[in-house]
Amino acid sequence: xxxxxxxxxxxxAERTMTICNACRYCEGLCATFxxxxxxxxxxxxxxxxxxxxCHNCTACYHGCQYAPPHxxxxxxxxxxxxxxxxxxxxxxxxxxMARLFxxxxxxxxxxxxxxxxxxxxxxxxxxxxxVLFSQHTGPGAFYAVIxxxxxxxxxxxxxxFSVLAVVISCLRFWNSTKPGSKSKLxxxxxxxxxxNTATLKYLGGELGEGCSTEDERWSNRRRYFxxxxxxxxxxxxASTCVATIYHYGFDIAAPYSLFSLPVLLGxxxxxxxxxxxxxxxxxxxxxxxxxxxxxxxGMDYAFLASLFLISLTGMLLLALRETAAMGILLAIHxxxxxxxxxxxxxxxxxxxVYRFAALLRFGAEMRR
Amino acid sequence: xxxxxxxxxxxxxxNAAMCAAIAAREAGADVIVLEHAGKAMRGGNTRHTRNxxxxxxxxxxxLAEVYSExxxxxxxxxxxEGQTNEPLARLMIRExxxxxxWLHERGVRFQPALSGTLNLERTNAFFLGGGKTLxxxxxxxxxxxxxxxxxxxxVTGLAxxxxxxxxxxxxxxxxxxxxxxxxxxxASGGFQANEEWMKEAWGEAANNFIIRGTPFNRxxxxxxxxxxxxxxxxxxxQCHAVAIDARAPKYDAGIVSRLDCVCFSIxxxxxxxxxxxxxxxxxxxxxxxxxxxxxxxxxxxAYAIIDAKVVDKFMPSIFPKISAESIAxxxxxxxxxxEALAATVSSFNDAIVSxxxxxxxxxxxxxxxxxxPKSHWALGIDTPPFYAYPMRPGITxxxxxxxxxxEARVTFGNGRLVRNVFAAGEVMAGNxxxxxxxxxxxxxIGVVFGRIAGENAAREALQ
Numbered sequence: 102x103x104x105x106x107x108x109x110x111x112x113x114a115e116r117t118m119t120i121c122n123a124c125r126y127c128e129g130l131c132a133t134f135x136x137x138x139x140x141x142x143x144x145x146x147x148x149x150x151x152x153x154x155c156h157n158c159t160a161c162y163h164g165c166q167y168a169p170p171h172x173x174x175x176x177x178x179x180x181x182x183x184x185x186x187x188x189x190x191x192x193x194x195x196x197x198m199a200r201l202f203x204x205x206x207x208x209x210x211x212x213x214x215x216x217x218x219x220x221x222x223x224x225x226x227x228x229x230x231x232v233l234f235s236q237h238t239g240p241g242a243f244y245a246v247i248x249x250x251x252x253x254x255x256x257x258x259x260x261x262f263s264v265l266a267v268v269i270s271c272l273r274f275w276n277s278t279k280p281g282s283k284s285k286l287x288x289x290x291x292x293x294x295x296x297n298t299a300t301l302k303y304l305g306g307e308l309g310e311g312c313s314t315e316d317e318r319w320s321n322r323r324r325y326f327x328x329x330x331x332x333x334x335x336x337x338x339a340s341t342c343v344a345t346i347y348h349y350g351f352d353i354a355a356p357y358s359l360f361s362l363p364v365l366l367g368x369x370x371x372x373x374x375x376x377x378x379x380x381x382x383x384x385x386x387x388x389x390x391x392x393x394x395x396x397x398x399g400m401d402y403a404f405l406a407s408l409f410l411i412s413l414t415g416m417l418l419l420a421l422r423e424t425a426a427m428g429i430l431l432a433i434h435x436x437x438x439x440x441x442x443x444x445x446x447x448x449x450x451x452x453x454v455y456r457f458a459a460l461l462r463f464g465a466e467m468r469r
Numbered sequence: 470x471x472x473x474x475x476x477x478x479x480x481x482x483x484n485a486a487m488c489a490a491i492a493a494r495e496a497g498a499d500v501i502v503l504e505h506a507g508k509a510m511r512g513g514n515t516r517h518t519r520n521x522x523x524x525x526x527x528x529x530x531x532l533a534e535v536y537s538e539x540x541x542x543x544x545x546x547x548x549x550e551g552q553t554n555e556p557l558a559r560l561m562i563r564e565x566x567x568x569x570x571w572l573h574e575r576g577v578r579f580q581p582a583l584s585g586t587l588n589l590e591r592t593n594a595f596f597l598g599g600g601k602t603l604x605x606x607x608x609x610x611x612x613x614x615x616x617x618x619x620x621x622x623x624v625t626g627l628a629x630x631x632x633x634x635x636x637x638x639x640x641x642x643x644x645x646x647x648x649x650x651x652x653x654x655x656a657s658g659g660f661q662a663n664e665e666w667m668k669e670a671w672g673e674a675a676n677n678f679i680i681r682g683t684p685f686n687r688x689x690x691x692x693x694x695x696x697x698x699x700x701x702x703x704x705x706x707q708c709h710a711v712a713i714d715a716r717a718p719k720y721d722a723g724i725v726s727r728l729d730c731v732c733f734s735i736x737x738x739x740x741x742x743x744x745x746x747x748x749x750x751x752x753x754x755x756x757x758x759x760x761x762x763x764x765x766x767x768x769x770x771a772y773a774i775i776d777a778k779v780v781d782k783f784m785p786s787i788f789p790k791i792s793a794e795s796i797a798x799x800x801x802x803x804x805x806x807x808e809a810l811a812a813t814v815s816s817f818n819d820a821i822v823s824x825x826x827x828x829x830x831x832x833x834x835x836x837x838x839x840x841x842p843k844s845h846w847a848l849g850i851d852t853p854p855f856y857a858y859p860m861r862p863g864i865t866x867x868x869x870x871x872x873x874x875x876e877a878r879v880t881f882g883n884g885r886l887v888r889n890v891f892a893a894g895e896v897m898a899g900n901x902x903x904x905x906x907x908x909x910x911x912x913x914i915g916v917v918f919g920r921i922a923g924e925n926a927a928r929e930a931l932q
Binding site for chain 1: 509510517519578595596597599600601602609721722724725727781784785787
């Protein structure tokens with residue numbers, strides 16, 4: 102049954118790309134169509150690649166002469182989005198975890214509930230309530246509530262596994278895109294891929310005037326909100342890395358002062374992760390459902406909401422870290438963070454990795 | 470409910486109609502657009518277009534170098550073999566010089582010509598995203614400036630008396646209605662989707678035609694005006710017809726139903742006989758004659774036959790190739806006489822003069838001693854598996870149209886003077902294109918005469 106669904110999603114993608122390649126009116130719109138025109142026929146791996154190159158901007162749907170109610174019934178964004186979810190499953194490592202992409206909104210929600218409950222229950226079971234609900238300041242204040250070795254071993258294990266799983270999945274995807282492509286991975290290819298990622302070029306259309314979201318009008322709103330989210334995430338991640346260096350390299354323990362590098366990076370990133378996901382959620386509620394793969398909305402909403410809540414609890418923790426509320430806020434914040442990293446390889450997060458791999462392949466193929 | 474009256478009424482919803490509506494509105498008139506199709510399928514054949522041809526005295530937008538008025542005129546003269554109205558054609562060419570700016574200011578975007586576009590990057594500007602994206606921009610702009618657009622509204626007739634056009638009868642979602650207007654722009658396309666009319670011109674053969682574009686171009690208003698003594702140009706049997714895959718749906722398959730295999734094949738009719746030189750010239754220069762060629766064959770069907778040597782040399786059809794291990798099997802698959810096909814193939818194979826095969830040039834692989842010859846790219850049909858693609862005539866648009874003057878005003882006969890009926894687009898393209906076709910000119914006619922018609926209709930209405 103599962104296999105049948107996958108095959109039909111691939112079959113529809115092949116039908117769609119065959120018709121698109123005979124038309125090519127959209128080739129000025131984005132990378133997906135430009136990569137398409139390099140091919141005469143579409144093998145499974147070509148379609149996997151094209152599906153992940155698609156940024157789901159939906160401009161091609163609104164501009165499609167064959168979109169429903171036309172007899173050919175082409176819906177490129179929805180078809181590729183549906184295949185994209187298939188690829189997340191097919192390339193997932195270890196394979197049996199792929200099922201977590203089904204009802205992914207539920208999976209992520211349960212993960213959040215369980216990790217919040219777990220941390221709070223363990224805290225109440227093992228930590229003295231007097232310590233939990235009292236004020237702590239100065240270096241090592243957080244570790245008075247949750248011991249440093251506990252934090253590090255749980256984070257290290259979950260994050261380590263997640264990174265491993267994402268890297269293996271991505272390599273499997275990357276290797277599968279090789280056969281259909283006569284490209285060489287040059288410095289130029291990396292530069293093009295990094296530029297296209299950093300600017301989210303293909304959420305802005307070829308001319309940078311935006312993509313369709315609510316209807317056939319072009320707008321850069323989605324691109325800008327996505328920029329907030331992406332850079333917010335990168336800055337928060339950088340903050341964590343810097344803090345790790347502070348801790349192990351210079352033996353300076355958190356919490357850090359308001360104007361320290363980790364707090365500055367984390368605060369700016371945190372604002373990004375409030376504004377970006379909130380804006381993206383808002384746009385999603387207003388977006389045209391016709392070109393959307395509505396069945397994946399659960400995954401999208403869960404991912405955006407958990408980024409927003411991680412940031413919100415993190416900002417609250419920063420604001421109230423010198424009060425007695427710190428202990429419980431730390432627990433809640435870490436609960437959201439833990440759930441995020443546990444589900445990382447089986448959540449919407451993977452779109453970033455596959456998309457970059459596809460853009461890198463595209464950068465190598467196009468040589469311009 | 471559509472308002473009962475307006476200044477300028479525009480009939481149709483394609484490029485010409487929207488340019489007329491925008492121009493009339495910008496000239497200060499109240500404008501109503503009546504589009505027969507619903508919103509999703511709006512825009513007539515414009516939905517299937519992707520570029521327009523524009524003269525330019527230097528690089529402009531995506532167009533390189535120079536494409537002078539004279540060169541454009543010579544190109545037009547060549548394809549129409551003189552069946553064109555020179556003053557109107559030159560007016561169109563001169564006006565084409567500023568239409569890219571005009572469209573760009575109204576939200577239309579252009580892209581450089583990329584792949585597979587018949588080498589038109591100097592002469593033709595391509596719409597970013599194609600014709601439907603162009604239409605989206607035109608509708609958004611029109612609605613922003615106050616043009617009122619009504620979908621699912623078919624105009625069935627125009628009432629014209631001594632004082633000119635008075636009102637239009639409309640069959641719309643609210644039922645039957647009449648709308649009074651001070652001027653009307655007819656931009657409702659050709660009549661190719663009207664089977665009865667096509668049969669009047671072509672006989673029963675028309676049953677086997679496939680219409681590449683919108684099913685809404687039924688020529689209702691064209692005929693209505695002809696019955697009210699409007700003067701026409703062109704011949705009802707003249708149309709833009711290409712050979713397309715016979716398995717395409719009856720309407721609206723657009724560009725993707727085309728076949729690119731003819732130069733690599735031999736083409737036989739249902740009696741398994743060849744009927745034209747498949748290698749006469751490069752395909753982009755020949756595809757537009759093959760519609761008529763197939764239309765002249767019995768049953769209006771033909772089959773392009775190729776073998777395994779060339780199957781990967783052209784863009785495949787979107788429909789599967791019909792394949793067989795022998796010519797006899799292939800004949801049975803496509804239902805043509807076995808012996809006749811075998812004889813046609815072997816006499817073709819025997820007539821080949823071997824040369825150096827090169828699809829990039831008019832090479833010297835040709836036949837000798839058979840009629841019709843294959844002048845270039847002739848290779849034996851000898852390597853199984855063998856493949857066939859069925860072909861039928863695909864009609865893009867008809868050329869019979871309304872005669873107009875240089876203000877896009879429709880000419881009436883019998884000494885009638887009607888000042889407030891204008892026409893733009895395919896419905897009057899025959900003034901410029903009496904025969905043949907020059908890629909992108911249809912859209913140029915639409916923008917240029919749409920603007921002229923809209924401006925003059927507004928002037929007439931606001932007098």
